[in-house]
Amino acid sequence: MARARTAARQLVLVATVGGLGLALTACGGSSTASGSGSDGSSAATTGKVAAVIKGLDNPFFQTMEKGIQDQASADGTDVTIQAAAAITDTSGQADKLTGLAGQDYKCFVVNPISGTNLVQGIAQIAAKDVPIVNIDSPVEADAAKAAGAKIATYIGTDNNAAGQLAGKQMGTLLPDGGAVALVGGISGDVTSGARLDGFTAGKPANVSIVQTVAADWDRQTALTKATDIMRANPDLKGFFAANDDMGLGIARAIAHAGKTGQIKVISVDGNKDAFEAIKSGGIDAVVAQFPYVVGKMGLEACEAAMKGKTLPEKVDAPVQVVTKDTVDAALSAAPKPGEAYDDPFAELLK
Known part of the structure; x- marks a missing residue:
């Protein structure tokens, strides 16, 4: 969901290639987000994105959803987000992805509950040669291979x-x-x-x-x-x-x-x-971890993929060790890290 120093430097330990906010939907629900670029023009010219994430009963995934939504609003991307009913709802999450896989989305962000529970939907997506961005929890490599799916990139904590x-x-x-x-x-x-x-x-x-x-x-x-x-x-x-x-x-x-x-x-x-x-x-x-950043980068990766950019195979999200000495600063910066971090997808979108 990267990503020992002295107390002064301990606040942020950012991985070499770079998961607090509240969700806008109820557990197991779905949301959509879109908007305009900073210049007022729509950036959503390459198609719609679908994201399937873990249950919003856990605040970690509420924050991940917020990262996706904010990125969609910033770049004008049309994104549909569906979440599992609970963090253990493997079959329900799989049903959500399978339902979305038959629709006209040009890229998918997947955050599987287990390494294999989304394989059926991933196979449907792969058959249409649509990019798949895997965030937070990895799709099992053998399962993806058996489904004929190439994961465009993986973004998550080491x-x-x-x-x-x-x-x-x-x-x-x-x-x-x-x-x-x-x-x-x-x-x-x-x-x-x-x-x-x-x-x-x-x-x-x-x-x-x-x-x-x-x-x-x-x-x-x-x-x-x-x-x-x-x-x-x-x-x-x-x-x-x-x-x-x-x-x-x-x-x-x-x-x-x-x-x-x-x-x-x-x-x-x-x-x-x-x-x-x-x-x-x-x-x-x-x-x-910074689930907000993981969600944000997941959508950025889809935006880059839909523009024909070649994505890095794996990106480590930033992490930081927070103690009593640094917690106030961490809370102040949340849901983002307190210092700059590498974001290769933002570079691809420039």
Whole structure:
């Protein structure tokens, strides 16, 4: 959904090739956006774009939708956005893409819930030789190949690198080391696995992992799992959560146990609630992605593809490590990074 420095430089760590806002639609709904270019003329001369994203029950994807909408308004692009009913609604999301695939769209932005759930629709799109831009969560390469689909570009966070940043930050929070637990998303999920693997690679040797569990990207599930883990490991020093929603559930479990501040929590995403939890002390650090930027670049990529531009195969979105020292600046800049980042698609559209 890229993308150790001193505290002064820690705010933004931008990937070499470059995911807070509120959505305008309800969960599982659709929206359209279009507008005029800054000179008052319409830039939407190359066709309509369709985007299918994950569920708007998660603020991360609300912000991604806002990035797509704002880019459409800025460039006058006619875009239809449809979202899954929930972050776990694989079949419903697939049905939305299949329905759109039969219509006259000239480019598609896809943000699959799993690596394979959108393959049927992708195959329909590929058969018409329409560009497919993959954002945030990758379409499984073998599945895309079997569908005869060439993904024009992939835009998203380097999740392994994000996990490594979290592992290094845990070392900073626990200079004397200690036992930590990892809380992942859906079991077998590629994004979750990459973040957990990255954390394992990035942590110092004196930080040991005593347990790894899956909490389905869900706050309440994470609360329950964290409560069980703390009971089984009374000397636990920290948690790493593969997304902010689970991190907030863990923070609540720690508060219920009367151990806020004693057990460190790091999560990944960069949602406003997580930033506010840093300010209040429930979460110690967030490896923030910029879903707004991922959505914006996804539509830019489609605009460039429809103009016949050759797209880079992969673009890493920016990330930043946010702590109590930098959270105010992060909130002020949101939903964008606090510093400039590379955007090759904007360059292609010049």
